[in-house]
Amino acid sequence: MQFEVIGIDYDSRIQNFMVSARADYEWYLEKTQGSEENLAIQRDIIRGSKPYKNLRADLKLGCILPTIVLAVRDIDQTVLENYSKDEGFIQASRADLDVLQGAITESVPTDFDIIDGLQRTNALRQTLDDLEQDEREPFLRRSLRLEIWVNIAFFPLAYRMLLLNAGQRPMSMKHQIDILSGGLANDIKDINGIEIFRVKDHKRRVRPGQFHLSTLAQAFQAWMQRSPNVDRTNLVVETMVVDEALESLGIDLTSEDGNQRDGFRQFVEWVITLDQALGEEQNRFFGNDTVVLGFAAATGFAHKNDTLQDRLPTAMAKLIEAAHEDAAEALGVEIFERIRTTVDTKRSNVGEWTRGLVFRAVREYIMQEGTSSMRDCWTQAASMG
Known part of the structure; x- marks a missing residue:
């Protein structure tokens, strides 16, 4: 197996180093083993379309694939401190490149995420499976170009991915967030x-505190776009949401206090605290994705609203304090369940209606800075729907 680091660059916008590298197919396929399964919550792998059939045919003939983008975690990047982040064209020493090369080589498949190139990776695996035994070794020796983001945090990576896809016919925002979910899990x-x-x-x-990564990825999207309904079918609306998300992420990338990252982490911490206060008997409340998404959208709305952002921590502190006394009463679980059963299933999408209900109720609670009970807020939210 062959792997070679050939250079480093620094992205001043997202404040992260990127490694340019080459690898043979064998090294790449081994290091990304399982990535397709790890990313099963994102878009389905395309298996039968004509372009990918053509790609597999071209791979057999020895074509060079476009550069694949990876992220790698838990790398010792001490040698990168030798280089100025203000230098436009970094001339790294071979010794330092070799250190990075060794560190990346020692990484295991669970340290890698495929950021751009899932379909190409699948095409490589399928092509290898199609080859006769004596054809496989020469195939695995062919070279591949890689762009590897070293120890990149979730939010800068989200910004970069959304920005690069914004000018194309993009994957949906949901798909892009799902692709990045491994980084999100690592961050929280x-x-x-x-x-x-x-x-x-x-x-x-x-039990409380247990969440599927797909739910957390959707919660991040709901939090960032300030809307509880994350499945967008209207491309105009989707584009507007992505533009707003880019602006939001872009502003927070330059925030010295890490506002964006800490804001979403704070939301997750609040949910975990409230979930634990409810206990196993009320495990279903936050086990309901519609509740999590509505809650995420409401806190994201308040986090980015000039009027409400100062009320948000106060309101949540009051809710948590009340939850430690009687969590089910503090959250108004009983009245929430009663209201939810009143939805007309013939005229409304139950999931969408419930997410909207949670969004309006939690937003109202925050607007009142916790001075109204959640019981009252559920009633008010139901009258608005």
Whole structure:
């Protein structure tokens, strides 16, 4: 297997180093083994379309694939401190490149995420499977160009991905966030009390604090776009949402206090605290994706609203304090369940209606800075729907 780091660059906008590299197919396919399964919550892998059939045919003939973009975690990047971030064209020493090369080579498949190139990776694997045994070794020796983002945090990567896709006929925003979900999980896995399930785990929630990664990825999207309904079919609306998300992420990238990252982390911490206060008897409340998404959208709305952003922490502190006394009463779980049963299933999409209800109720609670009970806020939200 062959892998070679050939250069480094620094992106001043997202404040992260990127490594340019070459690898043979064997090294690449080994390092990304399982990535297709890890990303099963994103768009389906295309198996039969004509362009990808043509690509597999071209791969057999020795074509060079467009550069694939990876992210790699937990790399010792001490040698990067030798270089000025203001230097436009970094001339890295071979010794330092070799150190990075060794560190990346030692990384295991779970450290890598495919950011751009999932379909190409699948095409490589399918082509290899189609070859006769004596054809495989020469195939695996062919070279591939890689762009590897070293230890990049979730939010800068989200900004970069959304920006690059914005000028094309893009994947939906949901798909893009799903692709980045591995980075999101890595960013919040240290929150006290959280346990994150991936699709391949085949686990179900049985206690507070347990959430599927797909739910958290959708919650981030709802939080960022300030809307509880994350499945967009209107391309005009989708474009507007992406533009707004880019502006939001872009502003926070330059925020010295890490506003965007800490804002979403704070939301997750609040949910975990309230979930634990409810306990196993009320495990279904935050086990309901519609509740999580509505809650995320409402706190995201307040976080980005000049009037409400100062009320948000006060309101949540009051809610948590009340929840420690009687969580079910503080959150108004009983009245929420009663209101939810009143929806006309023939005239409304139950999930969409419920997400809207949660969004309006939590937003109202924040607007009142916690001075109204959630019981009252549920009633008000139901009258607005």
